[in-house]
Amino acid sequence: MKLFQRLLVAPAALGLLSPISANANEVNLNDISNYSDVENIELADSFNNNPSIESTLLAGGEGLVDTSYDGGFSTTTTASFSVDMAIGAVDGNTTSEALTAVYGYQMDLSTSFTGEDTLAAALKAGSNQSALAQLDLNSTTNDALTVDGISYTFPLGDKLTVLVGDSTSGSALYSTACVYGGFTNTLDDCGNFSTAFTATGHAVAGTVGFSAAYDIGNGFTGAVGYNGQGSDAAGLGTIEGTDFVGGQLTYTADNYGVSITYADLDVATGWGLNGYYTFASNLPSVSVGYEFGEVEQVGADDQETTQWFVGLQWDELGNGTLGVALGSDGPQNEGVDEDMAYEVFYTYNVNDSMTITPALFIIEHNQAGAEDETGVVVKTSFSF
Structure with missing residues (x-):
């Protein structure tokens, strides 16, 4: 040993x-x-x-x-590790309908210099998983261990917390009012894909991120965020570069919460509304989200978009968690039939460090010629 x-x-x-x-x-x-x-x-x-x-x-x-x-x-200084291994197939997937096995690995390192600050670095690796891309198991690394982000978080006074970093989401300190832990990429953003520009949403890869959160008091918190391209070719805050900026106001009570989020995404703007309610009994928690925005069009009127989401979650059902959700498949253009997404999963706790999650998800394409996708997956997750 x-x-x-x-x-x-x-x-x-x-x-x-x-x-x-x-x-x-x-x-x-x-x-x-x-x-x-x-x-x-x-x-x-x-x-x-x-x-x-x-x-x-x-x-x-x-x-x-x-x-x-x-x-x-x-x-x-601490280190935490996680490994996800999944096997499944997606009927109707345009890349492959074959039974596929994939993995994802992540290492999170953090240290503190004052006891109140945190210097953090994340490293990740994963296999190519285009057929099971809904799982987001670090597939873009193609088996190479890469730096996923480096950030430094520190307090300014008793109520303000600031985060700066590279390859870090500007919404890192947001407190979006949602308690649903989604299984797929499509539904785990709680209907807040654009306005809470996260690493799995509208973040600009390899960019500088800034986020700050302020404890207003009486259950209210406010936050702001920024993502910009810090490369020599683009530069922060330039016309050539891409800059995202946004803010959020959240109210949290004992068993419910609401938040409103705004974002200017360089060529688009959006508003996100989220809320949740948890019951004292064995009823599931309910999380909802709605987002609307406008995308600039060259030589045409702006394109309006909407997105919505509803998720139910039983946190203590047997020895695990059951989740069920539906919503639009990302932002949808106004005036067209919506693409829909559905999922159901059950996460079973084998022990303190290992869970097994069987899941079913459906992506319903309502455009002409597009085939619906039905995925059946079993994921095993380790944390240590």
């Missing part, structure tokens, strides 16, 4: 954490290899599958907390 700990901690700490530690100490390889022999520190228990203690990788830096170790690593 000690050999496994040494093999795990040394390359992970040196290869991944050292490059992003701006104030790292000189690494002592003997200290790293002997890390598993250190007694009386809680984090050693994490390698024994103790779910109550978060797995921690230590990274260099003086003055972080009083419990830092000379020549070693700070206990403020």
Whole structure:
């Protein structure tokens, strides 16, 4: 077991954490290899599958907390890992109807310098999954481990929190009023695809992101966000570049919440309305969303779009969670028949670190010549 700990901690700490530690100490390889022999520190228990203690990788830096170790690593640095493996097929898919197996892997690293801030980096990898693209298992990486985003979050006073980062969504600190945990890409945005410009929605890949949230009080929170292209060819805030900016106001009570979101997406604008209600009994929570916007058209009137969503979720049904949802398949142009999306899933908790989710989803295409898609998938997820 000690050999496994040494093999795990040394390359992970040196290869991944050292490059992003701006104030790292000189690494002592003997200290790293002997890390598993250190007694009386809680984090050693994490390698024994103790779910109550978060797995921690230590990274260099003086003055972080009083419990830092000379020549070693700070206990403020943590790592979490997730693996998704899925097998399924989609009848009517234009790419392939064959039974397909795919995977997605993600590593999230974070550290704190003051106890209130967070420097975070995400790395991801996944297999090509065009037939099962509704699952969003990091398929764009094509089996290569890539940096998914780096961000720094810090407080300004007691009520304001700020986040800046690269390849980070401008809506990262939004609090959209939705408690439905969707299974597919289409329905997991709660009908807020455009206005809450997220990494799976209208974010510009590889861009600079800024987000800030303010606790107004009495259940109200406000947030603003920005995404812009920081490359030499485009530049932030230029005509050549793409810039998204938006804001959100949210009210949250004990068992319900509402939010209103606005976004200017360079060539489009939109408003999003969301709300949810949770019952005290065994009834499911209800989440709804509606979005409307306008897209600029060259030489023509602006194109109006709408999107809507309804999701029901039973959080404690047996040993898992049941979800059912329907809505439009993304923003739909006014005046045409809507493409619809439906899904049902059940996430079964095998243990604290493993879940199995069978799911069925349907994409209903109402345009001439388009075939409906019906997908049946079983996904196994690990977190550690």
